[in-house]
Amino acid sequence: DAGITQSPRHKVTETGTPVTLRCHQTENHRYMYWYRQDPGHGLRLIHYSYGVKDTDKGEVSDGYSVSRSKTEDFLLTLESATSSQTSVYFCATGATEANYGYTFGSGTRLTVV
Amino acid sequence: EDQVTQSPEALRLQEGESSSLNCSYTVSGLRGLFWYRQDPGKGPEFLFTLYSAGEEKEKERLKATLTKKESFLHITAPKPEDSATYLCAVQGGGADGLTFGKGTHLIIQP
Numbered sequence: 001d002a003g004i005t006q007s008p009r010h011k012v013t014e015t016g017t018p019v020t021l022r023c024h025q026t027e028n029h030r031y032m033y034w035y036r037q038d039p040g041h042g043l044r045l046i047h048y049s050y051g052v053k054d055t056d057k058g059e060v061s062d063g064y065s066v067s068r069s070k071t072e073d074f075l076l077t078l079e080s081a082t083s084s085q086t087s088v089y090f091c092a093t094g095a096t097e098a099n100y101g102y103t104f105g106s107g108t109r110l111t112v113v
Numbered sequence: 114e115d116q117v118t119q120s121p122e123a124l125r126l127q128e129g130e131s132s133s134l135n136c137s138y139t140v141s142g143l144r145g146l147f148w149y150r151q152d153p154g155k156g157p158e159f160l161f162t163l164y165s166a167g168e169e170k171e172k173e174r175l176k177a178t179l180t181k182k183e184s185f186l187h188i189t190a191p192k193p194e195d196s197a198t199y200l201c202a203v204q205g206g207g208a209d210g211l212t213f214g215k216g217t218h219l220i221i222q223p
């Protein structure tokens with residue numbers, strides 16, 4: 001996980017509140033990704049970024065937004081948290097489009113009550 | 114739509130007992146097949162990328178192979194420290210990001 005820091009590591013929030021998760025990298029990688037991991041589903045892509053201010057939707061983007069104002073930071077916002085968004089969220093970075101594998105952060109465990 | 118199916122879901126082996134994990138995939142224009150290792154409470158750790166059928170890569174006790182429909186992760190004489198969940202993922206020609214399988218949970222008993 002060297003070079004990628006996710007914060008917070010754990011969070012409990014109430015239904016209907018906005019939540020922002022942060023991913024910070026020191027690798028100077030162009031590509032950044034947000035995935036969620038749930039039992040029975042594996043890792044699923046939420047949003048990704050291919051440069052500063054350049055973002056796009058992934059497979060499960062509904063209810064999520066992202067922003068990338070600097071190369072090193074990629075923020076994931078749950079606009080109005082729901083219980084279905086209880087999950088472990090992973091940030092990943094890549095120098096190219098995954099050809100050499102992503103580097104993943106340690107994850108944020110989010111519980112929505 | 115790209116799809117990845119891993120089998121078995123779980124595998125328990127004795128130390129030194131070699132075996133293989135399977136990853137079957139359907140993808141439009143394979144750009145790469147990836148293997149990751151994930152330990153409990155941690156993010157996935159990159160192991161291998163395979164690009165074309167017939168390609169093989171090795172790392173310590175692990176060897177990954179690729180055909181046009183599946184990939185195998187062979188584990189030779191495993192040790193307890195090889196216990197982890199092994200994830201397979203693909204990137205297709207029209208895809209952004211990777212499509213992951215659900216993983217194989219491997220336990221190596223001493």
